[in-house]
Amino acid sequence: MNVQAKPLSEITRHAIDLLSKEMGIVDTVRFLNQFTTGYGDYTEEREDVFKDLTLDEILAAIKKVRSPETG
Numbered sequence: 145m146n147v148q149a150k151p152l153s154e155i156t157r158h159a160i161d162l163l164s165k166e167m168g169i170v171d172t173v174r175f176l177n178q179f180t181t182g183y184g185d186y187t188e189e190r191e192d193v194f195k196d197l198t199l200d201e202i203l204a205a206i207k208k209v210r211s212p213e214t215g
Contacts, residue, residue, distance in 0.1 A: 163172040194202060 160172065160176070163175065167175070197205075
């Protein structure tokens with residue numbers, strides 16, 4: 145059995161069309177964004193951003209943002 149492989153660009157286009165028809169464009173974009181590659185060095189940036197904070201301070205800030213009182 146000889147199967148002709150389609151170009152990846154064609155497969156991608158078809159998959160996006162199917163997803164957007166089934167889920168809508170917004171959910172399709174959200175789904176695809178989870179697979180995009182970021183840029184920069186997160187480890188280095190994280191260490192720089194949080195270098196003067198303790199773990200307790202970071203956790204308190206997260207809890208404050210998640211609090212229903214903050215809107």
